Amino acid sequence: MPLEQDEKELKWKLLASRAQKGDAAAYRDLLTGIVPLIRRAVTKSLPSPDLVDDVVQEVLISVHKALHTYDPDRPFLPWLMAIVSFRRTDFLRQHYASQKNRQVSIETVDVPDYLNGGESEASFKDIEEALESLPEKQKRVVELLKIEGYSTKEVSEKTGLSESAVKVTMHRALQKLKEKLA
Amino acid sequence: MSCDNNNNIDQTIRNLCGDLKPMECVNPMRRALLWILLVVTYTTAVALTIGLRENIIEAMNREEYIFELALAFATGIAASLMTFWLTIPDCERYKKFIAVPVTLLSVQVFWMLDRLFFEGMGDIRENWLSHCWMNTLLHTTLPAIAVILLVRKGATVMPCALASFAVLAVSEFGWIGMRLVCPKDNVGEAYFLNFLPYVIIGIVAGFAAKKLFRW
Numbered sequence: 001m002p003l004e005q006d007e008k009e010l011k012w013k014l015l016a017s018r019a020q021k022g023d024a025a026a027y028r029d030l031l032t033g034i035v036p037l038i039r040r041a042v043t044k045s046l047p048s049p050d051l052v053d054d055v056v057q058e059v060l061i062s063v064h065k066a067l068h069t070y071d072p073d074r075p076f077l078p079w080l081m082a083i084v085s086f087r088r089t090d091f092l093r094q095h096y097a098s099q100k101n102r103q104v105s106i107e108t109v110d111v112p113d114y115l116n117g118g119e120s121e122a123s124f125k126d127i128e129e130a131l132e133s134l135p136e137k138q139k140r141v142v143e144l145l146k147i148e149g150y151s152t153k154e155v156s157e158k159t160g161l162s163e164s165a166v167k168v169t170m171h172r173a174l175q176k177l178k179e180k181l182a
Numbered sequence: 183m184s185c186d187n188n189n190n191i192d193q194t195i196r197n198l199c200g201d202l203k204p205m206e207c208v209n210p211m212r213r214a215l216l217w218i219l220l221v222v223t224y225t226t227a228v229a230l231t232i233g234l235r236e237n238i239i240e241a242m243n244r245e246e247y248i249f250e251l252a253l254a255f256a257t258g259i260a261a262s263l264m265t266f267w268l269t270i271p272d273c274e275r276y277k278k279f280i281a282v283p284v285t286l287l288s289v290q291v292f293w294m295l296d297r298l299f300f301e302g303m304g305d306i307r308e309n310w311l312s313h314c315w316m317n318t319l320l321h322t323t324l325p326a327i328a329v330i331l332l333v334r335k336g337a338t339v340m341p342c343a344l345a346s347f348a349v350l351a352v353s354e355f356g357w358i359g360m361r362l363v364c365p366k367d368n369v370g371e372a373y374f375l376n377f378l379p380y381v382i383i384g385i386v387a388g389f390a391a392k393k394l395f396r397w
Binding site for chain 1: 202
């Protein structure tokens, strides 16, 4: 753990211990101090930045409710992060339980313009070249599965390969494409 | 980040600080020991009230009976400790201990299957519903209520695992109580009939865990 983190950990431990004794000033310092950490921990996993502050507030309330379970002889961060993780999962579960949160408005989807723009044209050429360089069997599976959109079962019927063989071939082809395009 | 959001968080912090009161730290080990003491005393008291099985002396001389009771007791103790350890958020450090009750339970299941294979189910009495299940209810209701109340004072981040271990702990002590009062030791009664209610309770508790232990 970096030195700065160590100092923060010690400071929070002390503040939490004082907060348990009823020291409101220490408690305010503690809660204010952990807000950026909570924010950092939840930002990436939430579907929208607008939700971050809701989760931060829920975590703060949970910290308040669970403060009596913190053992001042133990590190503070694992205790806090366990609460953050629990509340984040809880929030996401509730969020996606609502049907409207599962739908994404077409206006909000950022679709890159593949048709106009020289850079993407060059990328297409690279992909085509990489695809051409694949062995015939792998090329056929990639074309059927990823370009023409057939299911694994349909590709299996068309190529005479078993479904698991189709999956393995696809996996190997993608590995090769990844190497060539890297 | 908008100014409004910052204000909301500041307001929340102010409210929480205003709500702060001196508190006593939860010690999961102390609570576990309190519950174990309570349940052992209660099980003994209920067994003595109902009346110990008439062949208790003979049973106590049988190694397999003592082994079954000792195994259930060890599983019950391990499950109780695990239950209360899971009531605090940073229970990560106790997770390696999960192997102990799970292994003990596996030995118990293996022992039951072994007996079932070699001895079969045995005779089951006709009045099992009024007799065995009523005694089971008597043995387990109070310990179950006590464990729920004590656990709810904590703040678990693993409600389902906690509920499973709580059910296991209550079951094991209840089962010991039943083995002390029920004279039948065949697999059909001792395991299936006396364990079945716990399996049902366990399934229900698993579904209700998140609501039951919400904080």
